[in-house]
Amino acid sequence: VRCEVVAIGTELLLGIITDTNSSWIGEQLALNGINSHFQVKVGDNFQRIEDCIRTALERSEAVICCGGLGPTQDDITRDVIAHIMGGGMQRDDAIAEEIRRRFEARGRVMSANNLRQADVPVGAMPIPQMPGTAPGLVCPIGDKVIYAVPGVPSEMRTMMEGTILPDLRARSGLTDVIRSRVLKCWGLSESGIAEMLHDRIVELDESGHATIAFQASGIEGIKVRLTAKARDEETAREILDIEEALVRPILGEAIFGVDSETMETAVIDALGEQSLTLAVAETLTGGILASRMTQADPEMQIYRGSLVLADPGASSPHASDLPAPQRAFQLAEQARQELRANIGLAALTPLPAEGMAPGTVIMAASIGGQDIIEQVILFPDRARMRTYSVISVLDFLRKTLAAA
Amino acid sequence: VRCEVVAIGTELLLGIITDTNSSWIGEQLALNGINSHFQVKVGDNFQRIEDCIRTALERSEAVICCGGLGPTQDDITRDVIAHIMGGGMQRDDAIAEEIRRRFEARGRVMSANNLRQADVPVGAMPIPQMPGTAPGLVCPIGDKVIYAVPGVPSEMRTMMEGTILPDLRARSGLTDVIRSRVLKCWGLSESGIAEMLHDRIVELDESGHATIAFQASGIEGIKVRLTAKARDEETAREILDIEEALVRPILGEAIFGVDSETMETAVIDALGEQSLTLAVAETLTGGILASRMTQADPEMQIYRGSLVLADPGASSPHASDLPAPQRAFQLAEQARQELRANIGLAALTPLPAEGMAPGTVIMAASIGGQDIIEQVILFPDRARMRTYSVISVLDFLRKTLAAA
Numbered sequence: 001v002r003c004e005v006v007a008i009g010t011e012l013l014l015g016i017i018t019d020t021n022s023s024w025i026g027e028q029l030a031l032n033g034i035n036s037h038f039q040v041k042v043g044d045n046f047q048r049i050e051d052c053i054r055t056a057l058e059r060s061e062a063v064i065c066c067g068g069l070g071p072t073q074d075d076i077t078r079d080v081i082a083h084i085m086g087g088g089m090q091r092d093d094a095i096a097e098e099i100r101r102r103f104e105a106r107g108r109v110m111s112a113n114n115l116r117q118a119d120v121p122v123g124a125m126p127i128p129q130m131p132g133t134a135p136g137l138v139c140p141i142g143d144k145v146i147y148a149v150p151g152v153p154s155e156m157r158t159m160m161e162g163t164i165l166p167d168l169r170a171r172s173g174l175t176d177v178i179r180s181r182v183l184k185c186w187g188l189s190e191s192g193i194a195e196m197l198h199d200r201i202v203e204l205d206e207s208g209h210a211t212i213a214f215q216a217s218g219i220e221g222i223k224v225r226l227t228a229k230a231r232d233e234e235t236a237r238e239i240l241d242i243e244e245a246l247v248r249p250i251l252g253e254a255i256f257g258v259d260s261e262t263m264e265t266a267v268i269d270a271l272g273e274q275s276l277t278l279a280v281a282e283t284l285t286g287g288i289l290a291s292r293m294t295q296a297d298p299e300m301q302i303y304r305g306s307l308v309l310a311d312p313g314a315s316s317p318h319a320s321d322l323p324a325p326q327r328a329f330q331l332a333e334q335a336r337q338e339l340r341a342n343i344g345l346a347a348l349t350p351l352p353a354e355g356m357a358p359g360t361v362i363m364a365a366s367i368g369g370q371d372i373i374e375q376v377i378l379f380p381d382r383a384r385m386r387t388y389s390v391i392s393v394l395d396f397l398r399k400t401l402a403a404a
Numbered sequence: 405v406r407c408e409v410v411a412i413g414t415e416l417l418l419g420i421i422t423d424t425n426s427s428w429i430g431e432q433l434a435l436n437g438i439n440s441h442f443q444v445k446v447g448d449n450f451q452r453i454e455d456c457i458r459t460a461l462e463r464s465e466a467v468i469c470c471g472g473l474g475p476t477q478d479d480i481t482r483d484v485i486a487h488i489m490g491g492g493m494q495r496d497d498a499i500a501e502e503i504r505r506r507f508e509a510r511g512r513v514m515s516a517n518n519l520r521q522a523d524v525p526v527g528a529m530p531i532p533q534m535p536g537t538a539p540g541l542v543c544p545i546g547d548k549v550i551y552a553v554p555g556v557p558s559e560m561r562t563m564m565e566g567t568i569l570p571d572l573r574a575r576s577g578l579t580d581v582i583r584s585r586v587l588k589c590w591g592l593s594e595s596g597i598a599e600m601l602h603d604r605i606v607e608l609d610e611s612g613h614a615t616i617a618f619q620a621s622g623i624e625g626i627k628v629r630l631t632a633k634a635r636d637e638e639t640a641r642e643i644l645d646i647e648e649a650l651v652r653p654i655l656g657e658a659i660f661g662v663d664s665e666t667m668e669t670a671v672i673d674a675l676g677e678q679s680l681t682l683a684v685a686e687t688l689t690g691g692i693l694a695s696r697m698t699q700a701d702p703e704m705q706i707y708r709g710s711l712v713l714a715d716p717g718a719s720s721p722h723a724s725d726l727p728a729p730q731r732a733f734q735l736a737e738q739a740r741q742e743l744r745a746n747i748g749l750a751a752l753t754p755l756p757a758e759g760m761a762p763g764t765v766i767m768a769a770s771i772g773g774q775d776i777i778e779q780v781i782l783f784p785d786r787a788r789m790r791t792y793s794v795i796s797v798l799d800f801l802r803k804t805l806a807a808a
Contacts, residue, residue, distance in 0.1 A: 013440050015431030016619060018424050022445065027419030036417050037452055041426065041443040048441055055459070215420060282691075286698030290691020290712040298690075298786060305713035308694040309743060310704035338742075339713060382702060 067151030087122030279339035471555030491526030683743035732768035
């Protein structure tokens with residue numbers, strides 16, 4: 001089964017909203033083994049929406065229409081689909097009742113317009129998941145199908161996962177379960193990982209049990225995605241477990257997390273396990289590290305905070321008598337003491353006078369006053385250095401904790 | 405002239421990259437009075453790219469192809485366009501030389517593949533702006549036109565602004581200049597602004613000199629866009645100047661910036677004018693404010709830094725004897741003193757025991773030890789409170805400085 005996506009809304013064409021729904025849907029279709037060759041954006045215009053859907057139905061077996069299911073006069077996706085199905089529209093009393101109930105529950109007054117959302121093309125079935133007031137639709141056209149989902153990303157995702165992906169898989173005759181697991185890596189290049197895993201990939205290609213793919217994701221590192229196809233959930237998980245156990249020793253400590261884990265949560269977890277707390281001096285990362293850590297640890301029980309300040313070595317002629325590694329340690333120690341943590345962390349760039357390679361970043365940790373110092377070389381432009389040094393310095397701490 | 409966008413690249417369909425180029429192009433086309441009714445994503449497949457371009461040429465006068473101009477075998481946009489133009493491909497020696505020169509300048513070795521980028525469909529003209537190694541193309545097809553630009557956003561934008569938008573405007577017979585200016589506002593609702601500007605909008609509609617439009621932009625506030633159409637640049641600027649002078653007194657101090665100015669740059673500028681420095685205690689904003697301020701003032705000459713820490717009032721039973729406004733002031737004063745600035749700033753949420761409305765944020769400034777305290781009520785969920793309090797507290801400081 002091939003499936004196209006038609007994203008509907010004039011605000012998408014005008015660039016007022018960026019269409020991220022199609023990207024997400026495209027990723028999900030790929031993960032489920034369904035091809036998607038075209039994805040289109042079209043405005044709130046009856047004729048043009050109709051043209052897009054008809055063209056899509058000619059070259060594919062399924063079309064997902066995203067958006068235009070709201071209560072206003074602009075929202076005409078339902079009407080266009082009813083026209084294509086050729087049977088008019090009828091009000092679904094159960095949906096009308098449900099919409100009424102939701103307005104009452106929120107203490108809001110429902111306008112007559114809102115009941116338009118309960119109008120369903122004859123022959124279409126409402127999607128049972130209905131997180132908002134816009135019902136989704138499954139609309140069979142001969143042996144092909146149009147799905148309609150709201151443009152609100154969370155509502156769209158719920159319907160995709162609950163109804164559309166399983167239906168597409170059934171239509172594709174895919175009774176197998178496809179599951180994947182992402183191993184997130186830092187400190188290796190994409191080509192380096194490809195080389196390290198080369199033999200494993202060849203073996204898998206021959207066995208057909210699972211696949212491995214890579215995806216460079218900027219400061220999120222490189223994602224190694226293991227995908228297994230199996231007759232049921234449990235078997236798929238077993239294949240992924242076996243595969244992960246084979247891949248881990250090859251990539252070693254470069255793997256910092258699995259699936260939704262991030263470098264921040266990896267560091268917070270490692271600190272938590274050893275009952276340690278952390279404070280950071282951010283002369284280079286300028287608060288970016290703090291903004292990520294406070295999101296991962298909002299109660300700040302483990303991450304105790306940051307001192308965001310200008311590098312004192314760069315301004316005072318006095319402090320700059322110390323070489324960069326000692327200055328970095330001094331900053332780490334200052335953060336540790338002022339914010340009363342077990343570990344202090346700092347990253348800075350050497351002064352031009354120190355003659356180190358452009359892009360050099362010195363990272364220092366004070367573990368209860370004991371110094372650990374390392375350096376990396378990053379892209380020498382300031383913006384990238386700021387963001388990449390955040391994950392570099394967290395990775396440095398993660399490896400330091402693992403070695404302890 | 406109607407202009408469609410065809411974004412080319414399998415990674416766009418798979419959701420590995422989100423297509424933000426089409427949104428930006430759509431916005432620019434709209435600002436230049438050019439209609440764009442369809443925007444399509446298609447993978448790196450010759451036949452399917454050809455189908456998309458042919459369909460677009462049937463219903464529109466211009467097509468912008470974005471992506472697929474790189475040096476690898478996947479990059480086939482040039483080949484498809486040459487096929488549609490019907491005249492084959494020929495190497496452009498000047499471009500080949502330029503590509504060679506750029507590789508040498510960076511000290512890199514050029515592979516033979518890279519010269520593919522110098523192959524130009526017969527009848528096409530290279531776009532003079534060439535910020536990377538992928539040349540853009542203007543390809544006339546009868547009285548219609550295909551433009552090809554690289555998928556790298558900065559390269560695409562340079563070519564759009566330097567060649568494609570002027571060419572489209574000339575093709576549309578739009579000899580008028582369209583210019584716009586964005587007034588960024590904070591502290592008013594979209595409907596409030598619409599009401600305040602209602603009379604002005606009616607007058608403009610009648611005069612036809614300029615238009616006013618609004619766009620809510622989350623934590624960037626509400627953008628009020630003034631657009632003028634005139635016979636030349638200077639006249640357009642004059643109309644915008646007059647219009648801005650009429651709108652400013654109506655919206656008053658809600659306007660914090662123009663065009664690319666942000667709340668951060670507005671605050672930095674206001675501090676700079678009064679030769680003041682700033683330090684911030686971030687118990688609530690958790691480093692988000694710092695990460696934005698250090699981007700606006702990387703040398704940290706005016707913004708001196710932040711203390712990112714847990715609200716001491718929330719943990720110590722001692723400090724919480726003080727009511728929230730005093731605690732906020734105490735934090736502001738602590739940041740001011742520790743980071744040696746003229747002004748200290750802080751924002752915090754009251755403790756549950758203080759019984760204030762959910763979403764209440766207390767903002768305090770210490771101006772050389774003098775306290776100024778205010779409060780706002782934001783969405784009570786943590787993530788939104790964190791981000792919205794950043795701009796709220798900066799706006800509080802901006803207004804405080806303006807009143808001084």
